[in-house]
Amino acid sequence: MLSLTILVPAILNGLLTGAVYGLVALGLTLIYGVLHIINFAHGALLTAAMFAAFFAHRLLGLDPYLAAVVLTPMFFVLGYCLQRFVIGPAAHGEDRNVLLVTLGLAVVIENMLLYAFGADTRTINLDYAFRIVDLGIAFLALPRVVGFGVVLAVTLLLWLVLSLTDTGKAIRAVAKEKLGAQLSGIDVAHIYAVTFALGTACLAVAACLLVPTYYVNPHIGNAFVLVAFTIVVLGGMGSVTGALVAGLFVGVVESLCGFYLGESLGQIGIFVMFILVLLFRPSGLFGERA
Amino acid sequence: MSHWSARITRRKLLQTTAVGVAAATGVVNAPSVLRAQGSAVKLGVLHPVSGALSYSGQQGRLGATIAIDEINAAGGIKALGGARIEAMLGDAQSTPEGGNAEVEKMNAAAVAAIVGGYSSSICLTASQTAARYDLPYLVDVGVADNIVTRGLKNTFRFGPGFGVIAKTALDNLVTINDQAGKPAKTVMIVHEDSLFGSGLAKLLNAQLPERGFQVLETIPHPTPTRDFNNVALKIKTQNPDLVIPADYYNEYVLLARTMQQQRVRPKGIYSVLGGAASSYKFVKEFPEAAQYIMDCNHWFDPRNPKALALKKKVEDRGEFYTYEVFMNYSCILLVADALERAGSAQRAKMIAALESSTFAGHVMPYGPTKFVDGQNQGAAPVNTQVLGNDIQLIFPQTFATAKPVFPVPPA
Numbered sequence: 295m296l297s298l299t300i301l302v303p304a305i306l307n308g309l310l311t312g313a314v315y316g317l318v319a320l321g322l323t324l325i326y327g328v329l330h331i332i333n334f335a336h337g338a339l340l341t342a343a344m345f346a347a348f349f350a351h352r353l354l355g356l357d358p359y360l361a362a363v364v365l366t367p368m369f370f371v372l373g374y375c376l377q378r379f380v381i382g383p384a385a386h387g388e389d390r391n392v393l394l395v396t397l398g399l400a401v402v403i404e405n406m407l408l409y410a411f412g413a414d415t416r417t418i419n420l421d422y423a424f425r426i427v428d429l430g431i432a433f434l435a436l437p438r439v440v441g442f443g444v445v446l447a448v449t450l451l452l453w454l455v456l457s458l459t460d461t462g463k464a465i466r467a468v469a470k471e472k473l474g475a476q477l478s479g480i481d482v483a484h485i486y487a488v489t490f491a492l493g494t495a496c497l498a499v500a501a502c503l504l505v506p507t508y509y510v511n512p513h514i515g516n517a518f519v520l521v522a523f524t525i526v527v528l529g530g531m532g533s534v535t536g537a538l539v540a541g542l543f544v545g546v547v548e549s550l551c552g553f554y555l556g557e558s559l560g561q562i563g564i565f566v567m568f569i570l571v572l573l574f575r576p577s578g579l580f581g582e583r584a
Numbered sequence: 585m586s587h588w589s590a591r592i593t594r595r596k597l598l599q600t601t602a603v604g605v606a607a608a609t610g611v612v613n614a615p616s617v618l619r620a621q622g623s624a625v626k627l628g629v630l631h632p633v634s635g636a637l638s639y640s641g642q643q644g645r646l647g648a649t650i651a652i653d654e655i656n657a658a659g660g661i662k663a664l665g666g667a668r669i670e671a672m673l674g675d676a677q678s679t680p681e682g683g684n685a686e687v688e689k690m691n692a693a694a695v696a697a698i699v700g701g702y703s704s705s706i707c708l709t710a711s712q713t714a715a716r717y718d719l720p721y722l723v724d725v726g727v728a729d730n731i732v733t734r735g736l737k738n739t740f741r742f743g744p745g746f747g748v749i750a751k752t753a754l755d756n757l758v759t760i761n762d763q764a765g766k767p768a769k770t771v772m773i774v775h776e777d778s779l780f781g782s783g784l785a786k787l788l789n790a791q792l793p794e795r796g797f798q799v800l801e802t803i804p805h806p807t808p809t810r811d812f813n814n815v816a817l818k819i820k821t822q823n824p825d826l827v828i829p830a831d832y833y834n835e836y837v838l839l840a841r842t843m844q845q846q847r848v849r850p851k852g853i854y855s856v857l858g859g860a861a862s863s864y865k866f867v868k869e870f871p872e873a874a875q876y877i878m879d880c881n882h883w884f885d886p887r888n889p890k891a892l893a894l895k896k897k898v899e900d901r902g903e904f905y906t907y908e909v910f911m912n913y914s915c916i917l918l919v920a921d922a923l924e925r926a927g928s929a930q931r932a933k934m935i936a937a938l939e940s941s942t943f944a945g946h947v948m949p950y951g952p953t954k955f956v957d958g959q960n961q962g963a964a965p966v967n968t969q970v971l972g973n974d975i976q977l978i979f980p981q982t983f984a985t986a987k988p989v990f991p992v993p994p995a
Contacts, residue, residue, distance in 0.1 A: 424845055558777050
């Protein structure tokens with residue numbers, strides 16, 4: 295059972311799945327790192343993005359990869375407005391209010407989707423969805439290889455934005471010291487909203503990468519968000535690199551557990567790991583100590 | 585004063601006349617309506633048309649409504665003065681609770697009988713609820729054996745139960761393998777981990793070794809599963825002669841496609857109640873992945889002109905002719921026959937009529953119906969195989985339209 299011909303493809307598959315997990319976690323960790331809140335609406339927003347990608351294909355015939363180009367800015371704007379006009383004002387400066395507001399948002403979004411589209415599971419059929427990339431030692435599904443590449447590119451882009459641009463510097467300043475940033479003339483409310491928007495935009499990209507090989511229903515986001523929370527904790531709250539590395543790691547763990555313990559128990563490894571990290575290294579792999 | 589009272593009288597007179605005329609027309613009209621087409625008989629048509637099983641549920645509803653439309657077009661139930669059948673459509677939402685709620689509604693609406701349920705778990709609870717009201721319940725597909733072994737007088741199953749299906753499937757597998765010179769010795773089972781798949785896997789694990797097959801590994805997976813790469817890899821390592829999947833449609837298709845993608849080619853894929861292997865939808869959408877897959881499943885009698893006419897009708901509508909369609913179509917015809925013989929929509933009479941049913945006008949290869957403790961004795965599955973772009977019946981010989989291709993020729 296331990297032969298390389300099996301182990302290598304299983305690990306590669308895990309890496310490809312893990313990349314998308316990482317992207318979902320990236321949005322979550324970014325919002326946490328700057329706003330210091332857990333965004334409970336993250337899963338619901340991912341679901342909404344997946345529905346958007348699904349209907350862009352069904353109704354407009356838009357390929358999910360092309361849809362990403364349109365949906366990412368749309369979700370950026372949506373995220374900005376949500377933080378600026380809903381979450382921010384409703385929070386009244388209290389973190390625990392933010393928790394409740396995002397939780398409320400999640401309930402509203404999910405149930406609106408349920409009301410509008412029903413509980414049906416939908417899939418789209420694309421002729422490239424089952425194409426494979428032959429590496430000699432393993433056959434990899436083309437859409438997942440594409441997804442992997444896109445996730446790496448998005449992470450790199452985000453990292454560049456955060457380190458090189460003025461907005462990126464402002465985001466990092468607010469994350470480090472909110473009062474100091476405010477005193478030096480940074481519009482904190484605006485930066486909060488931009489960060490939330492970036493996190494939401496990540497979801498739109500992830501949704502478009504998922505839709506070709508995955509299915510859509512009103513509760514689908516939750517399956518990813520639970521894993522994303524684990525990744526955020528494992529990678530270190532607020533760390534961009536941490537989210538990606540931990541995402542890849544979690545993907546591999548899931549794949550190998552699925553392989554050795556059976557598909558029904560595939561996710562058990564993730565949550566065992568979650569508990570272990572909380573016990574022994576609560577700040578995560580790349581996190582700063584609190 | 586007199587002037588005043590006279591005016592009232594005139595008004596009263598007018599009013600009384602108007603009411604009188606209305607009443608008279610009503611009285612005159614009502615029987616004429618009855619004579620024209622009889623009062624309608626309500627039938628509950630219950631399927632999971634939303635949720636995880638929505639495709640199967642919608643197909644089942646399609647078959648049932650086609651049958652009802654045909655009966656009504658042909659003059660309704662003659663024993664009831666040409667009464668039309670009025671379908672009360674219910675959505676079980678793919679859950680037993682959903683099914684229960686619909687049965688309550690249908691009972692309140694005074695339906696004569698309920699047809700459908702589709703999944704075993706929905707059939708089990710819905711028929712039990714119907715039993716409380718002595719409401720006849722005809723199971724369309726649900727195969728769990730205990731649906732008809734609970735001693736419920738109201739519950740009937742037209743199709744075969746799980747025990748019969750599994751036994752037939754194994755007998756036929758042995759025969760097909762023997763005829764080909766016993767090329768298959770090792771087996772791997774891939775099954776979904778709920779009642780249906782686990783039950784089947786357990787039974788196969790007990791029975792296959794007795795019949796000379798070695799089970800290399802049994803792989804459970806949840807429904808839904810989003811990725812079968814690991815499963816395909818496992819099959820590739822073990823390299824069994826035969827793969828036996830027991831999955832619902834989405835997972836079955838994904839597994840078959842992933843196996844094709846990962847170049848896993850066993851000597852045969854043999855399914856029992858395979859969600860997709862006897863589905864025209866699968867064959868049309870993924871002909872390469874479906875090629876040569878064998879299945880032991882519900883299937884229509886290909887020599888029956890009525891079955892072929894229904895096939896054409898369904899396909900002309902742009903729908904696929906799946907087993908849910910012809911099973912439900914047959915069930916409605918069976919209930920209509922019971923109504924004819926009962927001469928009444930009364931529940932006790934309907935149950936008696938179903939108990940004594942010897943109906944042969946359906947489209948399945950079962951022969952006339954004969955219910956013992958609610959189970960139709962003639963009901964049995966058959967073996968089909970995807971050959972070319974079509975599904976052929978390969979076993980038993982009496983109904984066969986093609987010879988089995990096994991083992992699969994090398995690519």
